[in-house]
Amino acid sequence: LAGIPDHRRRVYAAMVRSVDRSVGRVLQALRDEGLEDNTIVIITSDHGESLGEHGLLQHSASLYRQEIHVPLIVWGAGMPEGRVIDTPVSTTALPSTILQLLDANDGTFPSQPLTKLFGGNVPPGWAQPISEVAQFAGAAEQNPTTYGEMKSVVGDQLQYMVHEEFGEALYNWRDDPQETNNLADDPASATALDASKSYLEEMVGAPIFK
DSSP: OTTOOHHHHHHHHHHHHHHHHHHHHHHHHHHHTTOGGGOEEEEEOSOOOEESGGGOEESSSOOSHHHHOOOEEEEETTSOTTOOOOSOOOGGGHHHHHHHHTTOOOSSSOSOOGGGGTTSOOOTTOOOOEEEEOOOTTSOTTOGGGSOOEEEEEOSSEEEEEETTTEEEEEETTTOTTOOSOOTTOGGGHHHHHHHHHHHHHHHOSSSOO
């Protein structure tokens, strides 16, 4: 929350405390009912939130990391305790993951189950998460999505973003988590940018914007 005004930090902290208490009540209810050994609990969200970074507020304003990076906690009997996985993943993998945990994955959902990462290794060809946001004409004038739709792909180190009017951006989200240093025009990043663009075109089709 570096650089966020104090009043927004306090509101954010209060919301986190509220969610934490609510999750605690759910877990305690499972224990009280004797269900904790027969239940999988997944905690996640549908979007992040901008709290002033890049001059933006709320969500659906952009595809900066603050708006697409969400918590993902999988808890239950048989889960690898304390394991933290820093490989970028997508919540679209949750249906196949749940079925895999239930020994019922029949391939109905094509996404790779996250259980493949539980061992600590990333399988070859692991899918990079894709994000898309539509244009919201008439929204705040500082929002990129006011002027067009956006798409992005997040790799192990880089996020490639493209706006249908404003063009491309490339950020090293590991070294630059606030995404303030756009590498799109850096000759040293040209190969990585082209690779990310090609991957996005492969996933969503070319041209990227129809």
